[in-house]
Amino acid sequence: MNVYDFDKTIFDGDAEDRFFNYMFRKKGFRHYWIIYWWNELLLKCKLRSKTQTRRNEYQFLRKIDDIDAVLEDYWNRMEKHMLPWYRQVQREDDVIATGTPGFLMEPIIRRIGVKHMVATKMDKKTGEIDGAFTVGEPKAKAFLQVYPEGSIENFYSDAWSDHFVAELAEKAYVVRGNGELTEWNEYFSRHPKK
16 A cells, blocks of 8 residues: 655645635634634644644634535635646555544545545544544554554655654655655655754
């Protein structure tokens, strides 16, 4: 199987950042940007974990009457940001492994025809997270829970934080731009601060 990170790997940008911006432009949700930036500041100062931060930032979910309709509209607007290089290499057994909450990913995963996903388990009505936000080591642990025997042929990501998953793969690649691939160790030996 091949495993792909989502944001800035097969999607141009960050799906969560775009979702927050999408929601904070809506009437009745604009004030939530204050909660968002306050929590981002606490995270940056290492006063909160990523899990606590996201739980607080998604408080606005409790105010949405029809989250499924909102998600469909969001992806109607965002699907154009899927990077075309992925379609050229896509296989039936591909796995998307992302920190983005699963409820936010489900519509786009269905649309692009991917059947397997590892993502943050978040309640789409409350923002409560089951376990840890799947970034860094928690992403690798979540992957191994779902695929304990899973053998990753190739892993693709844009970020060093995914090195825990990269270590599980036979081969790993850093993705830049519109599908420019560089072998993982080669890239990070040339860009050690990334």
